[in-house]
Amino acid sequence: MQTARTVLELKIKERRQTLQEFAEFAETFAREHDEPGTLSVRHLQRLTAGRGRDGQPLGQLRPATARLLERIFGLGIDELLVPPGQMTTHVEVAAERRAEATPVPQSAFGQVEIGWLGRRETSTPAVQTPETRVDMAMSFAWLDDHAGWSPETTRRKVMSRLGQLSTDDLLDRHARRGKVHRSQIANALMAYYADDVQRQGHAPYRVHCGHLTIQTSVLTRPSWLDLACPLGQGNDRLTLSSEPGSRLAPDDTGIGHAVHRLAEAAALGVRVANVPLYRLLGINVEDGTITGSVGVAPFVEYAVTMDLLEKELVDSVGDASTDRLGDLPLRDRYLPNIASVLDLSGRLCAGGVLALCAIARPADPYRGERDYALLIQQRSGHVLNAARRLAVIPKGFHQPMTDIQADAQLGTTLLREMEEELFGRSEVDSTIGAPRAAAPLHPGRLSEPMKWLMADSGRVRMECTGFGLNLVSGNFEFACLVVIDDDEFWTRYGGQVEANWEASGLRLYSSLDDHLVAELVADECWSDEGLFALSQGIRRLRELGGDGVNLPFVTWS
8 A cells, every 4th residue: 555645645545535535525524614725636636745746845835725624634734744754742642542532424524423522422513623632631631620620520521511512502502692792792891890880090992983982891091092002122021920820710600601611612613722821910001111910821711710701791691581681690700890800910811912904005906096905804603702703803812832931022922913814824823733843933934924024124013002901801902003014015925815714704994995994893793802903003004004094083082
């Protein structure tokens, strides 16, 4: 038998499929899982051989194609395209043994046997991968430890809960959550915190655009807004603290919700990678600089505590059987008042960096005068929070890659998210696997678009435009603006800008179209942090864009 030249070829052989049969399977899989990637037999022949046309090295794979293969096999594209003998890390070996012990059925495209949990139930529509099994095992161990349970207790409880779950009911619940408008969530939070919603100079951010006034759930203050703080130039100085901060574990009320969250994630294939997150311990914003301290917390601690507040709130708001906001036991426990929101070191305050991205485009006979393309994403249903909401792009959790101290700078996270979400660098995606490169953002590893931007310090401008604390889950939000002024970038690389798996769609708006952008601001599908970053970015871009900008006048209060 011919030796497999790549891991991809080996995996296809293990499925006992021809390249034609696998290409047809991949087409069906992509359609049923909302993936835009495609695979022709000719393209597949080159990928399985690990060589391009005429024996040349493979070029950079389209992000959508890479993402499709990664979802099918549960391995990063860089792993799939190497010879089988190079897959030798202990995580890979463990994953392969689990995969061999509990194979995924290949005849039912929308089904998977959840054998990794020890039972042979069938659920739809998720496809569990080896990485998912490893990550969930780590999450189970964490909850066992923090709940004071003996090993494997969480696994047994999740197995039991899975037996009670109907995937159709879960999908219906997700659909109902998607119908709850952003303004309903913001208004519900205003009602919950009505007694002290304004404290110590803080108040929820409001956007004024034309005749509209839009309430958000982002708690902020005037000194935290319109910062125009350049990133990567020593102005953002978050430092790693030796103080651990308060640890957060589910109490008796939260344990059941935590188990349900893990069971729901397992049933629906939501990625819960237990990677480290930065937690904010203190913040000071003044004179165009950002200083503060951060610690590190495991993602699962956030996923089964603070992140549950969003779904609890949305489910309560969306319950048509009640005329008022129902009981919110998790919010009462974790975030009962504004004082608890502001007590950063006394609670788990995770969060992220998100940016309005504006890329200059040259004049075009069809589009018109020189302008900026504004990038907006529709979040996919596979993300843990803000699923199916509008958001700016890039958007990501503030978390370390390999250097915990240096990666605390906001500019590092923003560069990583640009590489991952705009330029297709799957190796910096923490949900796919632990980083193996010592310096993932080393100039020698950057994508071609990012190399071009980094070759001249004047080609890309990154600024923090605002800071706030989101009352939805208590997250910190650093709103930013990324501006590429040189329209040569669009001419060279505009065709390579493509969202990753976290987005179900990408929209472009012209900076010259004030009417459409005003309608965008008023759209009820926004996440509050996304609207916060959009409005702050519009305000700053009006100052920077010159003749390439005709944006609506946006103010805040």
